[in-house]
Amino acid sequence: MTSTPRRVTQRDIARLAGVSQATVSLVLNNRADADVRIALETRDRVLRVIAETGYAADPVARRLAARFNRIIGVFTYEPAFPSGTRDFFHPFLVGIEEYAERAGCDLLLFTSAPVVDGRRRIFHQDNRLRLADGCILLGREIDAAELHRLNRDGYPYMAVGRRDDAAGPVPYVGADYASAVGQLVESAVARGHRRLAYLGMGSAAESSEDRRRGFAESARAAESAVQLSTAGRDADAVLDDLLADRTTAAFVEDYATAVALELATRRRGLSVPGDLSVLTLGDPTVAVPTEIAFTGFHIPREEMGRQAVEVLASVIDGSSSGLQQRLLPCEPVEGETLGTPDRAVERR
Amino acid sequence: MTSTPRRVTQRDIARLAGVSQATVSLVLNNRADADVRIALETRDRVLRVIAETGYAADPVARRLAARFNRIIGVFTYEPAFPSGTRDFFHPFLVGIEEYAERAGCDLLLFTSAPVVDGRRRIFHQDNRLRLADGCILLGREIDAAELHRLNRDGYPYMAVGRRDDAAGPVPYVGADYASAVGQLVESAVARGHRRLAYLGMGSAAESSEDRRRGFAESARAAESAVQLSTAGRDADAVLDDLLADRTTAAFVEDYATAVALELATRRRGLSVPGDLSVLTLGDPTVAVPTEIAFTGFHIPREEMGRQAVEVLASVIDGSSSGLQQRLLPCEPVEGETLGTPDRAVERR
């Protein structure tokens, strides 16, 4: 049995250097305030002993005394390292890790959060939130009650993705889906499209709401703007609806649905964008094999992760105050699936 | 400025319930030893107050007092979330996260470790190792000096992948490359192959050494067994060497090299396995596009991650003692690239 040898503490250093523990702490923290002075000779002596013993401060004790940690918690509503091909969080985590490294912070993954009703919960018996100085929240939908409690407790956190108020505003770094979708709609209208359709997944998540809103607002310029749910329906049935409605441009929330829709169109002897323009509203979250370069936009996921950590860090160290909410612009992707409606209109 | 409202402590609970802080701690820890007794009524009262206030123990203080944490550190010599397609660590991390979740542990990623000479270092000014109860080490090569220091400090850790002694044995969960390669060699010999070649990357890592050793030992039964380095050479040049040597079966350490070799063979009007059998010694670490089903073996990476956490956890809680070293078997993969040497021998 390896009985852990007690580690070197400031007390040990102090004894060896013939000073008090307080002095060691002061030397270590490079304190040189007006009312704290250490003779150069003493300082050197202490530093020499520290170097000899290989002393390293106990981060736990330090946290207990100083109240912060340089640890950023990361709470994901699903495993951070998924085993399948679907990897929704990955790009966010790339950005999070990158900035954490730059800021000299460690990342604490709250893998211990137990799963209740199919989802992880932040708050539970013996929750470990306080181990971190603050926390990044990742998830398509985040429980409003949990956000509420975070707010109430005054715990520093940042959501990745815009969030509705949860008994108080929620700090976040999100993507501006509404504008991105709006721009897409405008460019379709500019090309002559008048009959538009929004194909949603029927999700109540903010990210879905924002896209719908962006569509609805910008599509007022069009002659017709229907909203359909693709949940549980196959692409052929959806395509039937679109043709019946004489839709010329479809805005598709789910990337895989767009792929399926293009395929169904082609199978029917029609073409994209000849007979139907298909616009995607984000990047694929699962690996979908397709040769098609869809027109749509790119979500700055890595940047969202980076900035979430950046803002959180500044909130923690007090250098920024007040509510932090950021919406980052999405980058337009010029593909080959947005055309003019001429042929489609003609043909019908 | 949101001045963080002081969190609820055991002292607060104690005051509200009219007991001492010690009693609260005892209730929380469900202590019921012979010399510690709490009246049922008192216990209920305390628990009620705890429920009302939503108290949660400060894990930092807990760790300071009780010396452990249910936090597993994860040290990766490269980013845990890589941005490119190469994702060497991912399968390990899947297993690590899975077992950590089952064991109710959180994972601390040591992203703060600074990069020196192109690699992260565990030990540095202000290293945070002690925040975790123990640590998992991931990396193709791990600095022996750092392992040495971990051993010296008596810090509980587990390497993923077999490691040579570093001034003392190193605990690990590894894959049995030597046996896996040995079995491949034997099955090639059983099919009649007599002239074998090992194509290595020229790496000094243990994982490379083990493969080489497995090859060398089992290949003694063959007429010829050469070892070549593919580092910095193109597949055509390597193929020239193989043909010159009348090699009939090539054992290729790096998956991408195997892909390139098969392509070069085909381009030359020869075939795999008709003219040359090509065996792979592990899974691809980068996404390599190929239609070929190579014969080789699968490395149980997820299982290695899982067991590393499992063993580490048992070491930490004292339920297992002594040196822990495990080698897991690799699973043979029956592909289409191992044939008989007849045609190859004939043709030459």
Next chain:
DNA sequence: CGACGATGCTAATACGTATTAGCATCAATA
């Protein structure tokens, strides 16, 4: 009725660091 064991709780302390008030010393000044 005194001794004693069982019961239920608390006081005190440890863990290792950071912070602050303040003590001792000495030189410079009045």
Next chain:
DNA sequence: TATTGATGCTAATACGTATTAGCATCGTCG
């Protein structure tokens, strides 16, 4: 010589939990 100010350090304490020795009370038994 007494006073003041600067200098260099330490004692004491806080942070929030876990643990342990031990105190007070009560019933039982000899």
